[in-house]
Amino acid sequence: MLTETPRLRLRQWTEKDKEPFAQLNSDPEVMRFLRPVMTRAESDAAIEAQMALMEKGEPAFWAAARKSDDHLIGCIGVKHVSFEASFTPTYEIGWRLAREHWGLGYATEGAKAALGLAFANWEISEIHSFTVLANVKSQAVMTRVGMSRVEGGDFDHSALAKDDPLLRHVLYRIKKRDN
Numbered sequence: 001m002l003t004e005t006p007r008l009r010l011r012q013w014t015e016k017d018k019e020p021f022a023q024l025n026s027d028p029e030v031m032r033f034l035r036p037v038m039t040r041a042e043s044d045a046a047i048e049a050q051m052a053l054m055e056k057g058e059p060a061f062w063a064a065a066r067k068s069d070d071h072l073i074g075c076i077g078v079k080h081v082s083f084e085a086s087f088t089p090t091y092e093i094g095w096r097l098a099r100e101h102w103g104l105g106y107a108t109e110g111a112k113a114a115l116g117l118a119f120a121n122w123e124i125s126e127i128h129s130f131t132v133l134a135n136v137k138s139q140a141v142m143t144r145v146g147m148s149r150v151e152g153g154d155f156d157h158s159a160l161a162k163d164d165p166l167l168r169h170v171l172y173r174i175k176k177r178d179n
């Protein structure tokens with residue numbers, strides 16, 4: 001286990017996380033601002049990619065589990081940004097929870113812990129976060145964890161087609177000393 005908050009545990013992924021993670025990745029509402037819903041195989045591959053990062057000692061999107069019963073509620077974590085943009089190379093913080101766990105403060109609680117973990121354990125001086133303009137819930141988490149919107153930082157995601165409605169992104173940042 002990496003860290004605990006009052007209600008959550010951020011930890012390595014296990015085989016038993018695959019079913020609940022596949023369920024949330026197949027929910028169109030959860031994936032509305034991310035990408036098409038995932039198949040079970042794609043979801044399992046996403047877990048395995050994060051497990052591999054952790055085994056290499058790198059930060060990752062960690063499994064976020066409810067402390068009371070260790071049930072997976074989603075992923076929260078920090079990882080190296082895998083595409084090129086004006087603000088890369090950098091690390092991003094991200095979160096994705098099953099819909100039944102929205103509106104409870106879990107993302108904010110877990111993300112604060114994830115920032116602390118990342119700054120304490122890796123040579124990371126600043127962490128970015130980004131999302132599509134319309135994803136106001138995610139931007140609210142960014143603000144609640146102390147991130148600030150980067151002025152003039154809006155960008156078109158290079159992995160998306162120019163006519164993709166999810167193309168335009170907002171950019172937030174937090175520096176180590178601010179955390």
Ligand SMILES: CC(C)(COP(=O)(O)OP(=O)(O)OC[C@H]1O[C@@H](n2cnc3c(N)ncnc32)[C@H](O)[C@@H]1OP(=O)(O)O)[C@@H](O)C(=O)NCCC(=O)NCCS
Nearest residue numbers: 030033095096097102103104105106107108130131137138
């Ligand atoms: C983005 C996402 C994680 C935000 O979830 P969320 O539940 O809105 O965020 P939090 O967990 O921080 O919860 C905050 C809400 O819980 C409420 N809340 C209830 N109990 C609370 C408690 N004990 N402590 C703190 N907040 C609490 C807050 O008032 C707030 O409600 P509001 O949205 O009505 O203002 C979620 O919408 C999601 O998984 N979306 C799909 C994936 C996605 O888009 N990820 C981001 C990609 S960039």
